[in-house]
């Protein structure tokens with residue numbers, strides 16, 4: 220009796236159990252260079268992250284993906300295919316069909332917005348030794364044209380992930396984000412050590428290679444140097460006693476790795492969250508050049524405020540750390556970079572080995588779900604079961620009282636609206652630097668308005684019908 224009535228729910232829970240029992244590797248702390256498990260660190264998962272696992276896990280899955288644009292498109296395509304398969308048989312009313320499809324696409328977009336903007340609990344890393352220092356040498360604030368996190372949000376995000384030191388590397392030509400963050404840190408977060416940096420692009424024509432200039436104290440106008448990278452690295456090394464790192468080289472591959480290594484750069488990113496990851500062969504090529512030329516390899520967040528979770532840390536061994544003041548700590552990291560103390564650096568990932576190739580992306584929902592669900596631990600599985608029951612009964616409630624759906628949509632619309640207002644308000648403060656806050660704020664206002672109309676119009680329509688029938 221029960222099994223027929225709640226068949227879908229029970230089927231889903233059994234499906235979760237079967238995947239859970241499969242011997243798929245769980246997420247582990249891995250050495251980013253060797254790919255092997257790493258000792259001496261602990262991942263700390265806050266209890267609230269277990270409670271919210273379906274939300275946290277979805278966001279983690281999304282941001283760990285190496286080609287999230289393609290993977291998201293794959294999800295959308297499969298959802299549309301399944302929707303059409305299940306509905307076309309039953310109905311032939313094209314208008315109704317299109318309306319249904321429109322609602323499916325809107326729901327999908329809302330999930331994407333949630334993953335991109337919701338502040339979710341974070342996993343933090345904890346080294347066992349007090350001389351292993353966690354650093355992130357590449358991050359942004361609202362002073363970058365597409366950054367949506369304020370300097371203070373940047374600080375809180377890094378502290379929540381367990382970072383001791385991080386660089387703010389806004390682009391194109393400003394150090395304001397780092398300066399502002401340092402002021403705030405001095406007042407409210409004395410443990411935060413922030414390195415002043417700048418991300419520049421050395422151009423010829425429209426093409427250019429990105430560089431992270433770390434430990435500088437003046438804006439560097441890279442336009443003066445064109446494509447003469449050696450002049451930029453020389454300036455940063457000699458004048459500022461700083462260091463130069465090449466971020467996400469695989470995105471443009473503008474210069475050869477050898478040319479960059481010979482131009483005086485101190486190292487390369489081999490992992491960057493939020494930038495489509497390099498294919499394994501390209502990562503190998505970067506590692507080879509670094510090993511051959513004794514250059515530093517780092518993994519960084521490149522966090523602009525989009526998405527809440529990170530799974531990449533760089534660990535640096537610095538002796539006597541607890542006796543250094545913040546200024547000395549900042550210098551210790553930059554000096555280790557500039558002096559290319561490669562043996563002090565380690566890239567640490569909280570990840571698992573999964574196939575990453577075009578075939579996977581084509582069938583992403585199946586492959587992704589398989590890896591995600593089969594790697595859950597028992598509290599996470601329990602969380603999924605409880606949330607499936609909650610969602611199941613919410614859907615049931617909506618079916619018997621459709622007004623609840625309208626109310627939920629009105630709630631979401633108001634949330635989008637207020638987020639939109641917040642972003643537009645921020646945009647006014649960062650007018651000179653930022654372009655994205657304006658666009659994002661308007662998109663949120665527009666989607667809020669659209670949802671509001673969609674939720675209220677049917678209610679008004681019904682009310683009119685009722686009064687006209689009287």
Ligand SMILES: [Zn+2]
Pocket residue numbers: 357358359418466521
């Ligand atoms: Zn960047």
